[in-house]
Structure formats: structure tokens, C-alpha cells
Amino acid sequence: MKSKTDQLNDLFAKWEQAVPEYQGIFVKDGIVNENLYDIAPLKILFITKEPNNPKQEAGDFREWWKDELAFAFSLRIAEWSYGLLNDFPQYDEIWAQKGAAIDAIHHIAFMNINKSGAGGNSELKRMMEHLNMNFEFLHQQIDIILPNIIITGTSWDALRNRLFPDVEWKNSGYDLQIGKHKTAKVIDFYHPSSRNAPAASYSLLQNIVNSEKFKQL
Numbered sequence: 001m002k003s004k005t006d007q008l009n010d011l012f013a014k015w016e017q018a019v020p021e022y023q024g025i026f027v028k029d030g031i032v033n034e035n036l037y038d039i040a041p042l043k044i045l046f047i048t049k050e051p052n053n054p055k056q057e058a059g060d061f062r063e064w065w066k067d068e069l070a071f072a073f074s075l076r077i078a079e080w081s082y083g084l085l086n087d088f089p090q091y092d093e094i095w096a097q098k099g100a101a102i103d104a105i106h107h108i109a110f111m112n113i114n115k116s117g118a119g120g121n122s123e124l125k126r127m128m129e130h131l132n133m134n135f136e137f138l139h140q141q142i143d144i145i146l147p148n149i150i151i152t153g154t155s156w157d158a159l160r161n162r163l164f165p166d167v168e169w170k171n172s173g174y175d176l177q178i179g180k181h182k183t184a185k186v187i188d189f190y191h192p193s194s195r196n197a198p199a200a201s202y203s204l205l206q207n208i209v210n211s212e213k214f215k216q217l
Contacts, residue, residue: 005031029115032108032109037108041085045110047152082100084205091199109147113130167180178213
């Protein structure tokens with residue numbers, strides 16, 4: 001049987017061929033390191049909108065995150081991953097341990113809705129167009145990854161609701177929505193580039209995960 005990584009690569013090849021505007025500029029994502037994902041205590045998937053890719057160049061997040069993390073976007077995902085995988089120790093512990101953040105991001109999966117990207121600011125209308133165009137492919141990707149927790153950073157309720165039309169969203173008690181997609185618990189969280197204090201967003205995610213409402217999903 002093919003590995004999940006091979007299945008994702010096969011899917012990406014079909015996806016790029018099926019969408020003319022992605023050809024030659026497709027930005028891959030998925031399981032960062034399948035061996036580490038397989039042994040992780042939680043199978044975590046982060047879903048965001050699109051790469052910050054104004055030059056419209058092809059790439060692969062799995063390669064970009066092999067050796068280093070840059071910019072707030074990837075640092076926040078690494079911090080949140082570390083908390084989820086390690087039962088949320090104090091925030092400062094992440095950066096007190098050399099390599100802890102990048103090790104955490106190697107244990108998770110990540111995907112964008114738009115596989116080509118744009119500049120720094122997303123537009124709802126354009127994102128809805130990419131979501132509608134990619135809907136079946138996106139759900140095939142989620143099914144291959146098979147997470148048991150999904151963290152979305154889609155910014156708009158309309159985008160979130162279209163991506164997960166099966167989810168009955170509930171208030172977590174912390175002013176953010178939670179729900180269930182198949183076997184995965186879903187948290188509609190902040191986009192990783194949002195201007196929230198890093199330790200505050202880390203603590204908020206901890207509170208949601210530890211809440212009775214989330215545990216009862």
C-alpha cells in the first residue's frame with residue numbers, strides 16, 4: 001500500500017493537471033514528516049487560506065519546513081503544535097528548548113485551500129472561488145491525512161462553513177467555534193499571521209482543548 005505522502009503526491013499531480021491556473025505554480029503541502037506524524041499522540045491538521053506567494057512560484061511546505069522556520073505564520077503553527085502534542089506546558093518552555101518548535105511542526109500536517117497563493121492579503125470572493133473549484137480535492141486531501149484534530153485559520157465564517165458543510169458549529173465558551181467533521185474535532189481558530197500576542201493565542205487554544213465542551217464533541 002502506498003504511503004500517505006505518496007498518495008498526496010499522486011493527488012497533487014492530478015490536482016495541478018485539473019486546474020489550468022495552478023500549472024507550474026502549484027504549492028504543495030500535507031504531512032510534513034510522515035514517520036513522525038505516524039507516532040504523534042495527536043494527528044493534527046492545520047488548514048489555512050493560501051501561501052504568501054506574490055511571485056507565483058511552485059514550492060512545497062514539506063521542504064520549506066525541513067530545516068528552518070521563518071516568519072510569524074510558521075512560528076505560530078509550531079507553537080500551537082507543541083502545545084497540542086505536549087499537553088500545553090508553559091509557553092516559555094517552547095523557546096527555552098533548542099529545536100522544540102521545528103520538531104513539533106515536523107509531527108503535524110498542514111494544507112492551504114488555494115494551492116497557488118497571492119500577496120499578503122486574501123480576499124473572500126477569490127478564496128471562495130478557489131474553495132469551490134478545489135472542494136473535492138481538498139476533502140480527498142483531508143481523508144488521506146486522516147487527522148483527529150483540525151485547526152482552521154480561514155478568517156471568514158462563510159469560507160469555513162463552505163469547507164465543512166457537515167459541521168454543526170458550537171461555541172467553545174471562549175468566543176470561538178468548535179465542531180466535528182467525521183472523526184476529527186475541529187477548532188475554528190485564528191489565522192497564524194493574525195496580530196494576537198503569541199502567548200495569549202497559545203493559552204486560548206489550551207483553554208479550548210481542555211474545555212468540557214471540546215472534550216464532549
